Amino acid sequence: MIQLGNDWQRLAHREEKKPYYIDLREILISEYRNQRVYPAMGDIFNALKLCSYEKTKVVILGQDPYHGEGQAHGLSFSVKKGVEPPPSLKNIFKEQLSDLGIVQPNCGDLTAWARQGVLLLNAVLTVRAHTPNSHKNIGWETFTDAIISELNEKQTTVVFLLWGANARRKAEVITNPIHKKLICPHPSPLSAYNGFLGCRHFSRCNEILIRSGQEPIDWQL
Numbered sequence: 709m710i711q712l713g714n715d716w717q718r719l720a721h722r723e724e725k726k727p728y729y730i731d732l733r734e735i736l737i738s739e740y741r742n743q744r745v746y747p748a749m750g751d752i753f754n755a756l757k758l759c760s761y762e763k764t765k766v767v768i769l770g771q772d773p774y775h776g777e778g779q780a781h782g783l784s785f786s787v788k789k790g791v792e793p794p795p796s797l798k799n800i801f802k803e804q805l806s807d808l809g810i811v812q813p814n815c816g817d818l819t820a821w822a823r824q825g826v827l828l829l830n831a832v833l834t835v836r837a838h839t840p841n842s843h844k845n846i847g848w849e850t851f852t853d854a855i856i857s858e859l860n861e862k863q864t865t866v867v868f869l870l871w872g873a874n875a876r877r878k879a880e881v882i883t884n885p886i887h888k889k890l891i892c893p894h895p896s897p898l899s900a901y902n903g904f905l906g907c908r909h910f911s912r913c914n915e916i917l918i919r920s921g922q923e924p925i926d927w928q929l
Contacts, residue, residue, distance in 0.1 A: 709721075709724065710724055710753060712753060712756050712757050713757060714756075714757070714760040714761070715760050715761045715762055716756040716757075716760060716761050716855075719761075719854060719855065719858055720753075720756075722854075723851055723854050728847045728850050728851075729847060729850075729851065731847060732846055732847030732848065732851070735846050735847070736834065739834070739836070739843070743836050743837070744836065744837035745834055745835065745836055745837070745843075746773050746774065746775060746776075746779070746780040746834070746835055746836075746837060747773055747780040747781050747782050747834070748781075751780070751781045751782035752782055752833050752834060753782060753833070754781060754782025754783055754822075755782055755783050755784065755822065755827055755828050755829045755830075756827075756829075756855070757782075758783070758819060758822040758823060759822045759823070759825060759826065759827045759828070761858065761859070761862075763825045764825055764826075764827045764859060764862075764866060765825040765826075765864070765865070765866055765867065765917060765922055766825060766826040766827070766866065766867045766868075766869065766913055766917070766925060767826075767827045767829060767856075767859065767866060767867070767868045767869065768784055768785065768821075768826060768827070768828050768829070768869045768871070769784065769829055769830070769831060769868065769869065769870055769871070769874075769875040769878055770784030770785050770828070770829070770830040770831070770871070770874075770875070771830060771831055771832065771840075771841070771872060771874040771875070771894075772830050772831065772832035772833075772834070772835045772840060772841060772843060772844070773830055773832075773833070773834065773835045774787065774794055774835075775835045775836065775837055775838050775839060775840050775842075776794070776837075776838070777837070778791055779791055779794065780835070781817075782833075783818055783819065783822060783828035784828040784829055784830045785797050785800060785818060785828065785895075786816060786817055786818035786819070786828055787816040787817065788817060789815055789817045790815075791816060792816070793816035794816075795896065795897045796894070796895045796896050796897075796900075797816050797895075798812070799895040799896070799897065799900040799904060799905065800895050801813070802900075802905060803895070803904065803905055803906070803907065803908075803909070803910070804910055804927055806905070806906065806908075807908045807909075807910045807911050808910055808911055808927060810927055810928050813928075813929040815929060817929070818929070820926075820929055821925065821927070821929075824923075824925050824926065825925070826925060827855075827859075829852060829855065830852070831848065831849055831852050831874050831875065831877075831878065832844055832848040832849065832852070833848050833851070833852070834848070852878075853878070853881055856868075856878050856881045856882060857881055859882075859887075860881060860882050860883060860884045860887065861884070862884075862886075862887075863886065864886075864920065864922070865886050865887060865888060865916065865917070865920035865922065866887045866888075867887070867888045867890065867913045867916050867917065868882055868887065868888065868889045868890065869890050869909050869913065870889055870890065870891045870892075871891075871892060871893065871894050871895055871904060872893060872894025872895075872896070872899065873894070875891075875894075876891055879891065888916050890907070890909045890912060890913065892904050892907040892909065910925075910927050913925065
């Protein structure tokens with residue numbers, strides 16, 4: 709059973725009883741038993757554990773976890789302390805420097821953002837080692853759609869930062885006009901120069917939060 713320890717627990721209990729999640733769980737048991745899969749089982753739901761439903765005011769949506777050794781720990785775009793930031797995360801830091809003047813930190817652990825109300829959610833929560841998108845279409849998208857749908861019901865503004873094609877697909881789930889969607893290309897080196905760099909999503913996000921009467925995010929790590 710999924711144990712989250714906060715107000716996301718209600719959604720977890722509801723979803724884990726559904727046929728798609730029962731099938732997903734069986735696939736994951738086999739995958740973790742027979743393949744190298746990231747993140748560690750205990751880290752799969754860290755985004756939800758660290759950022760409660762009530763506290764969530766920003767969502768940064770990624771594709772799936774980093775697939776290199778020791779990188780993924782359940783938060784989109786984040787890596788564990790002591791791990792070299794991957795290229796996508798370096799581009800995120802580059803945009804922060806341009807947008808807010810924040811110098812790139814030595815650490816790529818984004819837990820501090822999560823604790824302020826930034827849900828660092830991947831569309832797919834697990835991946836085989838060195839095989840991106842390997843757990844696409846096994847059921848995770850239905851689970852994360854349920855998370856987005858739940859947030860769509862909130863009556864306080866949530867800012868959704870949708871970076872790249874996979875994240876943009878979630879935009880159709882966000883129908884409540886109180887929420888704001890900031891959309892641009894993925895920070896990957898393959899697409900960052902097509903519109904991610906220069907998007908100013910960090911300052912724009914904080915402007916929206918302030919206008920809605922909420923505290924801005926301190927993006928400094």
